[in-house]
Structures are given as structure tokens and as C-alpha cells.
Amino acid sequence: MTSKKLALASNNQNKIFELKKILTTGFSLLTPKELGLVFEVEETESTFEGNARLKSEHLYKISGLPSVADDSGICVSALNGDPGVYSAYYGKPGFTDRDRTEFLLEEIKGNPDRAAYYFCCIAYTDGNGTKFFTGKCEGILAEDYDESGFGFGYDPIFIYPPLKKRFSQISPEEKNKVSHRGIALREFAKFLLG
Numbered sequence: 001m002t003s004k005k006l007a008l009a010s011n012n013q014n015k016i017f018e019l020k021k022i023l024t025t026g027f028s029l030l031t032p033k034e035l036g037l038v039f040e041v042e043e044t045e046s047t048f049e050g051n052a053r054l055k056s057e058h059l060y061k062i063s064g065l066p067s068v069a070d071d072s073g074i075c076v077s078a079l080n081g082d083p084g085v086y087s088a089y090y091g092k093p094g095f096t097d098r099d100r101t102e103f104l105l106e107e108i109k110g111n112p113d114r115a116a117y118y119f120c121c122i123a124y125t126d127g128n129g130t131k132f133f134t135g136k137c138e139g140i141l142a143e144d145y146d147e148s149g150f151g152f153g154y155d156p157i158f159i160y161p162p163l164k165k166r167f168s169q170i171s172p173e174e175k176n177k178v179s180h181r182g183i184a185l186r187e188f189a190k191f192l193l194g
């Protein structure tokens, strides 16, 4: 079976790693770098769908290949759903992922409401237009930062209740089975494979 070429609208190594792990059979995922393209899009929309669309449509325009983009983030109940679409920029300019995560912990320090969820919107653009696939994963925010684990972004503080573990304490394979991105991507793969 020949694999279908898809352009992947991301420069984020962690996302690329997770996406490539899920979209395996039947697909050949090419990053902007692998296509020799410079891909920079300002995420100016206020919804996950809006930003995912900006990215997939821009990449389709410059690559001519069917293009897929992910926009995702964490929505915290005690912060009325923030940082949401702004998760990548939360806190102050120059913050690392860890700074942002520790800043979030400070913002909700002492608050008994620890509910949060990750949300992911996948946008897919080809000659027929743009389609969306979404996934949500509910969790509980820890009181401290897990220094020993792996995972990226907010994973060191995100506890997934059914496993009683943080996303930083489970393997990428286990995470993909239950994560917002895994759910959205499996829907997308179903659509693509017909």
C-alpha cells in the first residue's frame, strides 16, 4: 500500500512526536522543515478551531499537499477555562514550559477546585476545504511539579484519574490511548482511511 503524503503544520517537536506515533500505517507525515518550507503563523484567533484552521490552511497554501494542524491547550476550572487557547503563551514573555506550569500552580494555589481538561482540535485541509476533529481529556491538577517524569507542557501537573498518574508518569503510548490528541487523531485517521 502506498502511503498518503500529509504536511504537518507544526514546528513543535513534542507534538510532531505524538502525531507521528498515532498516524502510522498508511500515512507519511512531513513537517515544514522536511518539506524545506518556512512555516510561521500567528495564532490570532480566540478558539482552538480558528487557530487550527489558520495553520492547516496556510500550510496547504504553501505546500500544495493535504495539510493537518493541531491546536490544543489546557482549560482550568478555577480560572474559568483559562489559559485555554493561550496555553502556549501563558504567564510572561520568555517563560519556559516549566515556568508557565509553575505560574499556573501559583495562580490556583490553595484553591480546592483542581479540575482541568486538555482539548485538541485537529484541522485538515485539502482541495475540498477544511474539516475538524476534536478530543477532550479530563483530569485533576496536582499541587506540585513532577521533576522526575517526562512529557511536555503541563503534563508534569496533570493527573489522569482513571490511571491515578500524571501524564508525565506514563509512556507516550499510554498517553496516546487516552489523550485529547489521541482521541482527535483517531477520529481523523478513521475519516482519512474511509
Ligand code: IMP
Pocket (backbone or CB within 6 Å): 012, 043, 070, 071, 072, 073, 074, 085, 087, 088, 118, 152, 153, 154, 155, 179, 181
Ligand atoms: P499550540 O496548540 O501550539 O497553541 O500550543 C498548545 C499548548 O498547550 C502547548 O504549548 C502546551 O503548553 C499545551 N498542551 C497541549 N497539549 C498538551 C499535552 O498533551 N501535554 C502538555 N501540554 C499540552
